[in-house]
Amino acid sequence: MKKVGVFVCHCGSNIAHSVDCAKVAETLKDFPNVAFSTDYKYMCSEPGQELIKKAIKEQGLDRVVVCSCSPRMHENTFRNCVAQAGLNPYMFEMANIREQCSWVHPDDMEKATEKAIDLAKMAVSKVCYDEPLEKSYSPVTKRALVVGGGIAGIQTAIDIANNGFVVDIVERTPSIGGKMSQIDKTFPTLDCSACILTPKMVEASSHPNINLITFAEVEKVEGYVGNFDVTIRKKARSVDMSKCTGCGTCWSKCPTKVPSEFELGMSMRKAIYTPFPQAIPNKPVIDREHCLKFTKGICGVCSKVCPAGAIDYTIEDELVTERYGAIVMATGYQLFDASVYGEYGYGRYPDVISGLQFERLINASGPTMGHLLRPSDGKEPKNVVFIKCVGSRDENKGKEYCSRTCCMYTAKQATLVRDKIKDSKVYVFYMDVRTPGKGYEEFYNRTTEKYEANYIRGRVSKITQEGDKLLVHGEDTLLGRPVKVEADMVVLATAMVSNPDAAHLAQLVGFSYDKDGFYTESHPKLAPVETHTAGVFLAGACQGPKDIPDTVAQAGAAAVKVTALLSKDKLETEPSVSVVDQKNCAGCGHCVNICPYRAISLETIQERVNGKTIERKVAHVNSSLCRGCGACTVTCRSSSISLKHFTNKQILAEVDALCLQ
């Protein structure tokens, strides 16, 4: 006879508002194997846990069911609780009567209560077949990998490194710095972006615990928390980094000009180049798509002029594999392609530009040396129109979400125009003005009051070209009348969107992402920098649109989590893993190919058949790599693999509890 204790949680009113918790507890008393059943307002609270512990001791319970929230939320809480009372932590089951019951059936107490009772009965039936499981341990590699070298990655790496751990930054482009290096001034204090970023870049490059791996990408990730084996593709730079001094002779002599990615196509770079003057490392790469040596087999000027003999056209991509204890994803974002809005004429009218192009135009080291000049004719614009929410908050053409940064950077840009061109006028078309940050509302107020920016609430319907002017047609919804503004330049506040390959990278590393390609945190409130994959953390805009202050704060948080992980000598591994019944296994290997964690391999075993010893292949599960997803158990036709804690017998018991009433 099993002695199961059932504990039904009200979760304040979260569950109790639509589930009669007392009735659930009362009904379960009569269910087979239930020795004790009760309900309580907050089962996860200290008194709630004490109640469970007391019942285990006083009633002699040998297994426990808590009916409350998702196991994602409190499974560990309650496992620890029953363990403290002397039970094996795996003699415990959770029935989710919140997310899967009260929250989805808020208006029908009778039915919701019935469902909660069913869920509780299923959990009791399953717990009866629970067996004590023991955790095992795996070592921790005390080295971290940060993917992405923007401000998020740089800050994460510096914080990890300052805590005494070695950290590698893998950056896709030739230099670290990211989007922040392209920005001119930062809100709300208007300090120069480069002035606050470049010292951090230098710190990252000179820190004894940080290794920069630029012009490189993550190619493959194997392993698991504490021991990720990451293969990194170091793209062929064509420049020997150990010889190059960054003197710049090569790029000054290179005859091939290519539109600069850093200047968003508004000026030219050479085929051998560093993305920007403050690049780190300040050593060039050859753009093989455009270099004459690679496209036509001619030229070779850079090689001839290089005083250090650092140019090497034969360098090839190099694959290196390194082991890391933790991975931080800091891959940043891209900007929405505004040409989707044909009515704005982005891409058609040269003087309709994106916010980031504006940053380059107003930046002292930008293509116009900081003089705000129109791309079309190089004249100074007097009337500048800003359009917000280009791609944000628009389910039809763009993204449903708010990009969070545009209200502030548009206010900042409006301020900068007014500051630089005294006789200018600025107009801002907006849907709402959102300024939820320290000093943000004050900044916005200054923009409208001191800098006299004209804010017009309404959408722009179209932009037309009239001579050398842009005619912006819109509506002022506050006054309820159409407006027409003659502009010299229009700046679009384009949405922040995920990188085009964000989903691919997430699949490669093995964690989840949302419909917009942003990386999913483990819990939106309580675990905002963790992913569902142990050992993989998030920093910055790859998790969702955010500004620099939030990004830096999140980077610090991610670094603390990484440090906490790396400071352990060994990690507990989940005992809920797959096991193979080798005598039944036919060795077909389907599970090997189906396993997303590469945890299964075929091994040779010996068997005695008809008096002879034969060898045959069967599946074998590496329990350190297995994450207990169960994909193998359902792909095995002969049911030769089973998942501990989720055995077929247990699942069938749950089904029976539901169906045999």
Add this chain to the structure above:
Amino acid sequence: MNPIAQEMQNIAKELLTSGEVTAVIGWEKGTFWYQSTPVMITSAEEADKLIWDEFCQPNLSKYLLDYRLNEGKVAIFVKGCDARAFNRLLQDNQIERQKAYLIGIPCPGMKDHKQAALVEESAKDSVPLAKVCQSCRYPNPVVYDRLIGSEVTPRATEPDFSDVMALEAMTPDERYAFWQEQHTKCIRCYACRNACPACNCRNCIFSDSKSGWISKDVNTSENQFYAITRATHVAGRCVECGQCEMVCPSNIPIMLMNKKYIKDINDLFGKYDAGIDIDTPTPLGHYKLDDPEEFM
């Protein structure tokens, strides 16, 4: 004797005499004129038993499983579908390539022995081809060590899903009634499973009476459960040899369900023909980074 049968016998004799193989798997004439049944011969004297006629539909590759512990090599005659079945077994790690000697025979299509049983031998020419042969796209062996005869032109280049589409056109109730009528006939003899080259578990779950969710009861509900489970287990691995339907004593259209799975897999994961090669992983048998996951 037809020249192909003559050559089969000669090759068998040669291979057995030289000791290159320890056994040869082929066909011999069965009890009735419309039956050609598998035969395993181990000596050159027995080679005369081997025949080749329009009833050699039995797929021989599965019999290689009986020789898994055999130390020498086994020779086997393979039509298009036997060769695909051979690849399937290789891909499932059930046999070793170097332990088999494949003698390929391009297949003109086999007659439906169940139809033949209804007429006299004199009316042989009027017996139609087996259903799977009528739309066969791979009559020529896709793998062999030696080929007898010359390659033939396939009867079809595209899979024929007309019967599946008729099934899909039914309402769910009609479809349910249709399958219920079919599966009521099932006597759970498991001949379909035993003949299938994709069924190669050491222990079939339907032989395990303790599993808790599978029953050996012969009733419509359990029979349907068996039929669906069987079709799901061979999904993505069915080589369309039609053995299941050929051996079914209750005339259940088993291939219809298999083909429904093939069509669905083609639609969901791209066109795939099982057993054409051993390098392409089966669509349901591997994990891919870009697997569709619309449900997420």
